[in-house]
Structures are given as C-alpha cells and as structure tokens.
Amino acid sequence: MVDRLTADRISVENLDAAMELYFERGWTDGLPVVPPTEMKVMEFLDYAGLEPGRPLGDVPERDRVITAEHLAINAVMAGCKKEYMPVLVASVEAICHPDFRFNHMATLGSAWPMLIVNGPMGRDLGFNSGMYLLSSAGNRPSSTVARAISLLFWNCTESRPDGIQRGQFGNPGRGHYCIAENEETSWDPLHVMLGFDREQSTVTAVSTYPGPYQVYCQRTANPELMLDSMADAISTYDFYRGTYILLVPPHFAELFIQRGWSKHDVRRYLMDNCKRSVADLKRRGLWGLHSSEYDGFAGVAQAVQPGDEDRYAYVFKPHEYDRIMFDDTTLLRRSDIYVVVGGGNAGPRLCFLAPYGVSTDPMTVAVHPV
C-alpha cells in the first residue's frame, strides 16, 4: 500500500489493547472507539475521492487546519460507514465556514452545533427524522456522524474539558445532534426555504445551547393558540436573540397545513409574539443584562416604572429597546426561526432549541456526492 497518510502510527498487540490505548491517550469521548487502521481510513478516503492532506476546514481560533485524513480517522473511530463521508465533509465545511466560525468552543454556555441533513441523502442514508429524534435511537448515521464531528474537534482542536472547553454543564447534544428533516409533508424543507434545490442534499449547522425544550402545545388545534405556548416558552427562556430551531412533528405540521399555515406563517407568528413586558424583564433581572452599553443593571433589581407593564421588548423583531437588551455582537447576527419537520408522529409537544447567537450564524452547505 502506498504510504499516503501522515498520522503517527502506534503498534499495539490486539484490538483490545488498541481500544485501551485511545482511553489512555485521552483520544476518546469516554466510549470505546473503533481502532482506526490505515486500511480502514484509506477505504473512507478512497470512497470520498479525497487526498489525505486535502484541507477541509480552517480553525484559526485554534491555529489548526482540519484535513480529510483527520476527518476519516475520527469517522472510523466513531463507527461511521464510508458512505457517510460526503455528509461528514459538508458538516466540517459548514462548521468551519467563515460565516459560522466555531469561535465559541470554550463558551461557558456549552454551545454545540446541531447538524440538519436535508435532501435525498438524508433519506437515502437513513438519518433519523422520526421517533426519539434527538438521542441515540439505534440509528447509525445520525449517531455516528454526530459522534465523528464531536471526536474530530475533541482530537484536533482540543475541544474537550481537559483542553480548552469551559462549558458549565456540557451539551447533551454533543455527539447526538444530527438529524434529517422529515420531507414528506407539503411544507418546503429547510434547504428549499434557504434557496437550495429540493434534490440538492445539504447540511445545516446551527450552534445551539444545551436543550432541547419540549413544550406542551396541543391543548387546541388552533394554530395561534398552539404557537402561543411556544412563544411563551421561548420568551421565558434567556430572552436572547439568534436563530432558533423549531421542531414540528409531522402530525402537528398537518394541523398547520390543514389550516392553511405555511412555515413562513409559523415563523412570522412567533417572531411577532415572542415578547415580554419591560416590567417582567426588570423583575427578572433581564433588563439590559446582555448589553454593554446600558449601565446600572446586571443582577440589580430595577424599579418598575409606570407604563412598563404595557411596553414590550421582542426576542426576534427589531424594537426600540434593542440597544438596552442586546449587545452589538448579537444585533449584527441573524435573528430567525428555522422551522424543521421532525420527531415522532404522535404526542402533544413541539420542541425548540435555543441558539448561541453571540458571534455565529447558522450555515448551510451543499453535500457533494462521490
């Protein structure tokens, strides 16, 4: 075999010893890995038609370049099949894209990118779009692609607690958040909403705070009333701007569709109604909390003034209190709701994921088939 890989080789006695080696060196997330042999890694690279040294992503914050070889090694370790390589490559390209920038690996809030696969590859490779959507559901592509991306940044950018990661609580989505959208409804899937052709497979990366938050919404089949519960939940969360993901199970999507509601209508309703009164924000110590230009706040109880009960600040919509509620870094970022159909087709809840929106925007890139 042509010696084309540059990674150091380590000789071990057998497979058991190999698995132990990865624990001892701190090269795994706490679970056993598939030992990456040269033959197996070359299989992955050959399948994808990638030279080992091909740069896939620049991580300037860590002064590292992620190559196809790095990705293939960690994908083997995670238990991927070689057929997942195009999705893995697109995932790295999305996360390393200059408009996404994984510059928040060390954030105390434990943000981690969620991956959403759209188009034929989501369906054909069998990524999970249904029951038990956000956990290990015995679904190999979703579980192993999410894990491969986690291991890649664990091993190549020291994105781990004994490295540079400083998340307070960690993110249970790390190693799990890789889903496909259920594209069986008449709603346009996410990638079509974002301007891609329906037959073009894509990966969307959205940096999310630990969650998800499921919200009981089915007291009624009235769209406004269903969404009022969601608007209330989003507004009660951190009151923070960015791009949220709203997961709508297929039976909910049908309720909206039957009543003539598009994804845009759902998005618009939430944008118009995710709000809190100034009085509420003051009582909860959120008034001005995220702005560096508003003085006299941050944990200090603020006096509710006459009229504050009837004045509102909005999570998504530009409003007169923006400079008080949000910092520059956030105001310059995208404020949006990605409505994605997914999850089990029974049950009374919708689900949202809150973004890390301080210095990143979501990124969608095309998957290039081999």
Add this chain to the structure above:
Amino acid sequence: MIEVLNPTAGPATGKIMMAERTGTLDGLRLGVIWNGRPYGDRVINSVIDLLRQKYSFESVTFRKKPFIGNVAPASIRDEIVESCDAVITGIGD
C-alpha cells in the same frame, strides 16, 4: 500486532506567533482592544490605571471589537499597527 493511527491534528500550525517584545513600556504608544464583553472595559481600564502608576505612555488608543469571538476587523488592526508600539488585548468573560 496491529498498527493504529493518532487522531489528533498535532501541534498548532505556527501561523500565530508571539509578537516581538518591546523591552520597556515607558514612553510607548499603547493600543488597547476591548473584546466587547460587558464590563470588560472596566477591567481593562483598571489595568491601564495600574500600568500608568509604573509607566508613562505617550498615548493610549482604546478600541472596541464589534464581535467578541472574531479577530478585530482590519480597520482596527491597521490603525493599531500604524499608531501604537504595543497592544493589550485578551479574551475572557
């Protein structure tokens, strides 16, 4: 025996280098870049106050980055390079 592969990216690429040291701070034109985090300006200004007790600066240029997580834009970098001998910046929360 089997041979397995190291999955890390190895040491940093070396594109980020330590700046040349100035020797002393006395008489220098000091640049300061605040990462924009709330109250970071107060921390940095306290540092400048402390430094001023020990050193005499010709000037202090204070700038704020628009994005906490990204490098300062070219306009700020160019200005600092042009008008300062040393710069204080940092990350933190």
